[in-house]
Amino acid sequence: MSAENASNSQHYIAVQQADFDVAHEYAELRKDNRSDGAVVFFTGLVREMNQGSQVSGLTLEHYPGMTEKALQQIVADACSRWPVNRVRLIHRVGTLAISDQIVFVGVSSSHREAAFDACYYIMDYLKNRAPFWKKEVTSDGERWVEALDKDKQALDKWK
Structure with missing residues (x-):
């Protein structure tokens, strides 16, 4: 779909249809990196149960341009709060x-x-502020997934 580097050359942000290779992404975080003592990562997966319904798949939509800009801002905010x-x-x-x-x-x-x-922080803000729309295919038909209260409340810890 689209890939865009954030303004800092050490940051990479992509919105894409293609799968990604976790080992490659980890290697990129470590490549020629002698100053960092920690690498942390999270990978989210499609699960078969959500909000009490059996899920057989999902479709994720976004608003090109707006989504990448929102992700860049989330990353910039995280980098302003921690020495990343x-x-x-x-x-x-x-x-x-x-x-x-x-x-x-x-x-x-x-x-x-x-x-x-x-x-x-990045995951909490991505779940709440990035313009992605998720439609699940369930045993009861298709449904748009609404943000959960627990996801909204997760932002409170970062204030």
């Missing part, structure tokens, strides 16, 4: 099957606390 050196953020769109990878967020930093916090 590298970020790799990939979010897939299109039709996905059970167990397919949806999102990769990887962060490197000198220390583990900053890497963990920045990764968690």
Whole structure:
């Protein structure tokens, strides 16, 4: 779909249909990187149960241009809060099957606390502020997935 590097050459942000290779993304966070003592990453997958319904697949849609800009801002905000050196953020769109990878967020930093916090922050804000729309195929038919209260409340810890 689209891939765009954030303004910092150490950050990579992509919105794409293609799958990603976790080992490659981890290697990119470590490549020629002698200053960082921590790399933390999260990979989100399509699960077969959600909100009490059996799920057989999902479709992720986004608003090109707006989505990448929102992701860049989330990464920039995380980098302003913690001493983060590298970020790799990939979010897939299109039709996905059970167990397919949806999102990769990887962060490197000198220390583990900053890497963990920045990764968690990016995921919390991505879930709440990035313009993605998720439609699940369930045993009851198709449905658009609404944001959960727990996801909205997760932002409170970052205030």
